[in-house]
Amino acid sequence: MNKPWKVIVVLIGIFAAGGVTGGFVTLRFFKNKILNRPVPxxxxxxxxxxxxxxxxxxxxxxxxxxxxxxxxxxxxxxxxxxxxxxxxxxxxxMQREISEKLTAEQRLKFEQMNRELREAREAREKAEKARRAAERATAEKNGEKEQGAEKPPGK
CATH class of the missing domain: 1.10.287 (Helix Hairpins)
Known part of the structure; x- marks a missing residue:
C-alpha cells in the first residue's frame, strides 16, 4: 500500500520540476525577446x-x-x-475610478502599488536605453574597424 503513494509522489515531483523548468525557459526566452526588440x-x-x-x-x-x-x-x-x-x-x-471606491487606507496602498509599478517600469526603460546605447556604441566601433579593414591602403 505504501509503494503506490511513493510512485505518485515521485511522478508529481517530476511533473512539478518539468513545469518549473519550462516556466523558467519560457520566461528567459520572452525576456530576451522583449529586451532585444528594436526601438522606433x-x-x-x-x-x-x-x-x-x-x-x-x-x-x-x-x-x-x-x-x-x-x-x-x-x-x-x-x-x-x-x-x-x-x-x-x-x-x-481606471485608476481614478478604482481609487474612488477604496477606503483611505486602501487608497494609500493602491497609490504605493502604482508608484512601485511606475518606478519599476521607468528603471527598466532606463536600463534598456543604456543597454541599447552601449550596443550602438559597440556596433559603431566595430563598424569603424570593419570599414577600416576593408579599405585598401592609401585610399
Missing part, C-alpha cells in the same frame, strides 16, 4: 536592411526605397505614440 529609431534601418538582403536590392533601389520606408516608419511611430498616450489616459482613468 531602429525600425526603418532594420526594415530596409531586411528588404535589401531578402530581395537583393541594388544600391539604386535601396536609395529609392529608403525615403518610403523612413516616411512610413515615422507614421507608424506617430500612431504608436498616439496609441500609447490614449492607453495611458485610459489606465489613469
Amino acid at each position: 529609431e531602429e525600425w526603418a534601418p532594420r526594415h530596409l536592411k531586411r528588404l535589401a538582403e531578402r530581395l537583393e536590392l541594388t544600391p539604386d533601389q535601396q536609395e529609392q526605397i529608403r525615403p518610403i520606408v523612413r516616411r512610413n516608419m515615422e507614421q507608424l511611430n506617430r500612431v504608436r505614440n498616439q496609441s500609447m498616450t490614449e492607453t495611458q489616459a485610459t489606465v489613469e482613468g
